[in-house]
Amino acid sequence: MQKKGIHRKHKIFILSVGCLIFMLSVVSIFTIFQHRLNERFHTALNSGLEKNTKEQTAHAESVVFDLQRLLHMLSSSGAAAYADGCELAIQNSAIQIDYLSAVQVLTMCAESEDSHSQKAYAEQLLAGKEVMTDLGEYPFTTDPSSFVLLQPVSGSDGLSGVLRARIDAALLTGGSVDSASLFQKTYTVLTRTDGSIVYADTPYPNDANLFSSAFQGGIDSAEVRFIQQEFDKNEAKTIRFSGKGNSYYMSWEPLSFHDWRIVRFARSPDVVLQTEMIVRGMVFAGICLIALTAFFCVSLIMLLLRQKRRLETQQRRYDALAQFNDTLLFEYDVFTNRVTFTPNARERLALDAKCLKGGSGEYYMQYLLHPDDLENIRTTIQPSQLRLGETYYLEARLRCRDGEYGWFGCQFKSIEERDEGASQIVGKLVDISDQRGREQTLRQAALADALTGVYNRGVEALINKQLEKDPRGLFFMIDLDDFKMVNDSYGHAAGDAVLINVAQILREVFRPNDMIARVGGDEFAVFMAGTNDPTVAKNKAATIQSRIERVYIHGSEQLISASIGAAASPQSGSTYDALTRAADQAMYSIKRNSKKGFALHHE
Structure with missing residues (x-):
């Protein structure tokens, strides 16, 4: 009990010190604010008075010049x-x-x-x-x-x-105060360059001196000397000085006739709005605002504590349900760049315990995602492009617990956004490796030639897709010479054996990623991506020819040969159809001559 009392007193002491520091901070802020406000206010007053003086000077000169023109016009007419x-x-x-x-x-x-x-x-x-x-x-x-x-x-x-x-x-000094001016009243004096007053709309006598009048009016002698020094510089000027507890603002402009000057001045009591009044009003408003804020903060803290307890309960329910679900759930905070997974994610993915508390989103992307899927993920998950509440879907390969990559379907949506875009994203991951395997098997079966196992005519779409990525390539058309005679003389079984052997030769001659297809009864097409070197085409054709000649037909000594045409991309075309036509032309030029040869298409 005694320890609790000491602990409570300690809290009260800390709270009191905090409040005192806060109050001192507020007072300091208002003091600094008032100082800066005074400086800006004085600058605005000087600028306003200077503008009024310039306008008064322009008015005075306009009166004289207009009258001179009128007299001249009357005398001339x-x-x-x-x-x-x-x-x-x-x-x-x-x-x-x-x-x-x-x-x-x-x-x-x-x-x-x-x-x-x-x-x-x-x-x-x-x-x-x-x-x-x-x-x-x-x-x-x-x-x-x-x-x-x-x-x-x-x-x-x-x-x-x-x-x-x-x-x-x-007429030279008259004129009302500008409605946009910060002064209720200003005073105008017409003086000479030595400060002697020519005319004044103030109680100053017209035979007085500006500086002696200021001194007699209670302005300190040092301030009067300062005014006189500035006045003697014989240039337009706006100054501020103090006297009798007030601030004075004075501006003067020379006239273009005689040696007269327009001098305008005002006192701080003549200012429409005082900075002290503004600051006092702000202090009162600030105190009221602080009191309201304190009340609001206490209420908000109590509400947040209650909400926190509810969220903790919901989180426990959420974690418990996730343990019995094959779906892996995650949450991504865009602004902190942290990803949090449900506990069951550790059973399927290569994750550590940190994933439950949140880890770097960039780290998980580099570590979990297959390198080939990184760019697609970054392009798709752009927070600025995601619409609130709309559901998105993508598929990607993630690193599993055994170190291998498995296919997962990812469904996600934005549940919170700011001006920059989505700020909170939630989603789920579902293992679709088996589904993707079945789909891959079906796709391969649809594209494969039943006899030889190489691609069928469906290779056209794959070649066009590769050409969009990289336009360079070599396209071969390989036609077996007199193949119909093999079928007619030795039967279709012998012909099928020849086709299977030729397909195997092409697999061995070309690279694993090159696309080999059977596009006719005795016609094969091969596409090599990333090169259009004529020397490579010639060497490949020679190798194919020499290998095909060694194909054995059971019960016969007949040799197999082929007519080979090739076309380079993009020189002869940059689509499957264009390259096929070009390679066909080259191949049939061999057929028309002696067969058993190679030709490269030239534009």
Whole structure:
């Protein structure tokens, strides 16, 4: 009892340590996740702000360039000339276009306090060049937040007047936040290259400096220096910095006129969605999920234990039934590549005790299967090609307990599959050695010539099948000369004896695997696979001729001879019919001349 208590406490301790490690792992994972999420989130915010800044810059330049084209078109069309002496005005809330006579413009330039810049403007206009003033430059505009485009209008005597367009700087910095943006609000500032603010849609005063404003707003001096260093590089940039407990995102792009820059920035409170909110939500969801998972796992473990006991009972019944059955059962797990046999398989096949617990499928294929059946088995049992529940059948030779190979019929089906195909295959093996023996005897009897024991005309299918595997071969047609006279003079018994002797000579002359057939009363055909050498054909024919001449006819001194024709494959054909015709032609060329000879067919 005391040992059981200690054992229980030990389990509780291990379980507690495991839970603690699990919780620490979860916290670590969420911490790492939040860090990576923050990095990716900041990158996305910078990219979004940079895109908005580029779009704002393109918008500002488009406004100015479109207005320049409009003024140029009006001056070129002569529409402004008709306004001389009368009032021309085009205006909306952000743009005002009017016409000034040459006298008005030159007077304004002469009376200006900044005579140097105005003199330069007057010279440009008189030279027919357009002018863009700075923001709030008097006397062309009295609004400190607008600037002016001046387009000269030429007459017959030179400068006749000027088209003036006054543009509110808010038109360059205005625009709503993109609906796809991650910011609820962004701020836009028009600055010079030294950071001085030209115009702002923020509480910043227009005569302030971007860097001093940032410092006054609570940004650390080191961060301000960093901003200034990046700003001084005179190139487009997007940066992130911290201040007052917030993150700031800033992006700027240079404009193609004056030395102005579009600067946009936003604060972390202006972000639509905060990563901390996401992580907190995920942590809460994760805790709930862990609790549900723990409950599910306990329930599943109890269910699996119950199912395991049922499976063990079924396995014992299965093994017991297999002992009384001649059928050998097996199971193949594709993904672990393991084959398991029933106990009675050891009584028939060359298996060890490991086969009951599962062994390598490749090992059993190499060890049990006849080498000639390996390729067929691999081709047939392709897990990706097997359909769930469909039954398949094949026959193969397996190594038996006595070391000899026996024929077995294998019936199998897939009972489980995954995306890659069948994952679990079950099947049975039935010994069909006796059945195959009977079938082989019947096949041989059907193909054998009753008198000589060699093949009959059924050899045609065997030769065609061999030619499909290897097109090379030699085909012989052997016709006994004047054989009818032997039958007529000495009787059919003597003729049959001659045929039997000739068949035996052919068996001895040719290789064991060569196909010898009697295809007519006194005609034999022989097919040698794997060679089409004319020298081999000539030597074989000479040997046959010399051996046949020694055949003895009882009660006679008459000699037997033969006319032999041969054809090579594939030169003379690659089927039985084609080779027969070719060898016949060669043989009959001998018959027509002197008989007793050999000829090889030539195309």
